[in-house]
Amino acid sequence: MTNIYFIITTVFYGTMLFCSCMQEDANIRNRPVDEPSYSKQTNIFVRSTILERFPCPPGYSRKSNTEKTFAAWLETIPLKKEGAPVLLFNGELKSNQRIHAAVLDFDRGTSDLQQCADAVMRLRAEYLYQKHAYDSIAFTFTNGSKASYSKWREGYRPVVIGNSVAWTKSKSRDTSYACFRSYLNTVFMYCGTYSLSKELKPVDITEIAEGDVFIYGGFPGHAMIVMDVAVHETSGKKIMILTQSYMPAQDIHIVKNLSDTELSPWYEIPESGELITPEWSFAVKDLKRF
DSSP states (O other), rough: OOOHHHHHHHHHHHHSTTTOOOOOOHHHTTTTTTOOBBBBBOSBBBOHHHHHHHOOOEEEEEEOOOTEEEEEEHHHHHBOOOOOOBBBSOOOOOOOSSSSEEEEEEOOSSSTTOHHHHHHHHHHHHHHTTTOOGGGEEOOOOTSOOEEEEHHTTTTTEEEEEEEEEEESSSOOOHHHHHHHHHHHHHHHHHHHHHHHHSEEEGGGGGOOOOEEEOOOOSSSSEEEEEEEETTTTTTOOOEEEEESSSSSOOOOEEOOTTTTTTOOOOOOSSSSSSEEEEEEEEEGGGGOO
């Protein structure tokens, strides 16, 4: 995915360098599929997380995740109310409102920055930020320069000259969340599917887990994060729920499975070939992990 800002930057510097495309308790996790907890008055779901709104299909169950892991955190991200539309960064409606099953309750920013890989990086960074693991928040610019949040919060900022990046202390120390979001916006400008795909480690599709990323690094490329995984109690077959942002920058949302509307938003995990989603198709070898 290519940000408008990034295109301007690329033209100005004459380079393609910076191309960008970023527990609940056991009773909830194991609640049978026939207990959807509807509001009798409105006939609308009153649940607010992926665990609550999307029960496992019959015969499937979620594994127990350690409370402080990335996997457990993803499953408890608040969702906007049912029926919420996907909005673009400028507040306009995304043109296709038929492919999302839910919208994550995260701001989308006010610039065309938080696109596909950016959404993946946003979720990973937010998890580490809430965990106070500040030294672990770091991403690599397309030219290979490391962008560390620890350095950013100490007041260092990148100075871009041609294909080079130099970090210079130009601000005072700032540990606020607003400063963290400013850091992420810079990451979104100078990182993308190409750089993120090189950071992540390949994972065999049979080992898929929550927090893994389907990513095709390119210009354009795409990335989607695995939000949830369930396993069939007898066959061992796995299914998953996927989340994405897209171009232009928009709300992070759970995608529907248009190929199997009865299973949707769950997807059967292919053992070979392609994973087909509403706006992109991945090869199974495109699965990677932080």
